[in-house]
Amino acid sequence: MEHAATILIVDDDVSAVRTLSKAIAGLGRIFFATQGDAAVELARDQKPDLILLDAEMPGISGFEVCRILKEDPSTSNIPVIFVTAHTETDREEEGLALGAVDFIGKPIRPAIVAARVKTHLYLKLAMDRLNRQAQTDGMTGLANRRALDQTIAREWQSVLRTQRAFSLLLLDIDFFKRYNDHYGHLMGDECLIAVARALAGCAERPMDLAARYGGEEFVIVLPETTRDGACQVATKIIESVRALNIPHAASELGIVTVSVGAASFDADSGGWSLLENASANPPGLKFSASELLCVADKALYAAKQAGRNSSRFEAIEARSAEKVGPVTGGN
Known part of the structure; x- marks a missing residue:
């Protein structure tokens, strides 16, 4: 055994x-x-x-x-x-x-x-x-998309049952297409593996999950984690990837970096009110883990628009992303 x-x-x-x-x-x-x-x-x-x-x-x-x-x-x-x-x-x-x-x-x-x-x-x-x-991605060793979907579904049921906080981070490697074009796909694969190892080190608790979402995109599942905790992990991820110091001549930043979008479903997010008032909402309006991932995607887009190599938090009911970490590089 x-x-x-x-x-x-x-x-x-x-x-x-x-x-x-x-x-x-x-x-x-x-x-x-x-x-x-x-x-x-x-x-x-x-x-x-x-x-x-x-x-x-x-x-x-x-x-x-x-x-x-x-x-x-x-x-x-x-x-x-x-x-x-x-x-x-x-x-x-x-x-x-x-x-x-x-x-x-x-x-x-x-x-x-x-x-x-x-x-x-x-x-x-x-x-x-x-x-x-x-359920393992063959290249990076992280959880694959199938495992990610199952984990999110399972943890979301736990959220509804226990009313505990839940957070998701969506991130990708900045200018990765340029990296592949400049260094070749074999080096691109090595870059993905190195970044994946850094992400695995940031998902420290047994309940946390680091998964490859597709291509150069990754998701970190953080059960029982509030906005503050999610933002701390996002900052740690950015610093950990920067610490790899992987050269990226095709990036204005000079090294491989990531952008991170964070979203949380907790007491301060407004999400519980959406669920509690579901009967009063328009037909078909329900909030779920998939919507939370869409919120994280909006935050990721905001991080990229702000110059990359940064993290952003998007509140569920907010109209714009809120900065959670310093922007140390940009276009």
Whole structure:
């Protein structure tokens, strides 16, 4: 296995948790919950590789927990194994219909539990490897457009559920066509790779995502990030790319630089009022993550109009972009 697997055990019986923990000891990092609602929050926060779930619990049942997790894009791919004393065929069919991958009866047989957990962990981690390959840009090593679209959709659902801040940065390399024309496409590819590495270093948190949007354009997804945080990352990106000191004789700036457009959906953006007043808005007017990307694109255009090698922030309801960083070069 490429990394230490994580396993969430959910059971309101602490002795059952201990028994299961002992049976799968050594197969991964184990944590547990004794209530359904706590299990849902842990799964969303920790993203375990596998969940062992008691079907019968007070409050939210295991079946309801499974349904919630499978309907949430951020947790839908986590395999769930039901562990229950009720092994009737109809109950097993119900669990499998909800998306569970297996059923284990109580009282458990430790060797059987360990074998099934090991098998499903192997399958999960193998699928994760394939998904990473399918969602990685072959040249830069960043997330590709497919991964970007999925991440934005998933994080946007989290925004609507938790009402936490969310920011996007859209950027591209200044005068990149001139760079290709002057140095050739092989050097252009090397430039893209170097800039991509700098961007990856600026997306520091595990929840952040640096992705290639297309050509010389990139997007940084910043969950739980307000305008101030987004502007700080934008400034850091500009400085990091400048620090590469890649010569660019065809640019008035002399070195490779980037322009960055920032947009945020937070308490100060006005975005929540758009959602809350949707019924009062004209038919079809809805704000979403795709619109937020359009706002970031307007900010990027403003940064380029201001001379490039700079960042701009565009408020959702603003008519013009607002400067967030110094313009150190220009046409």
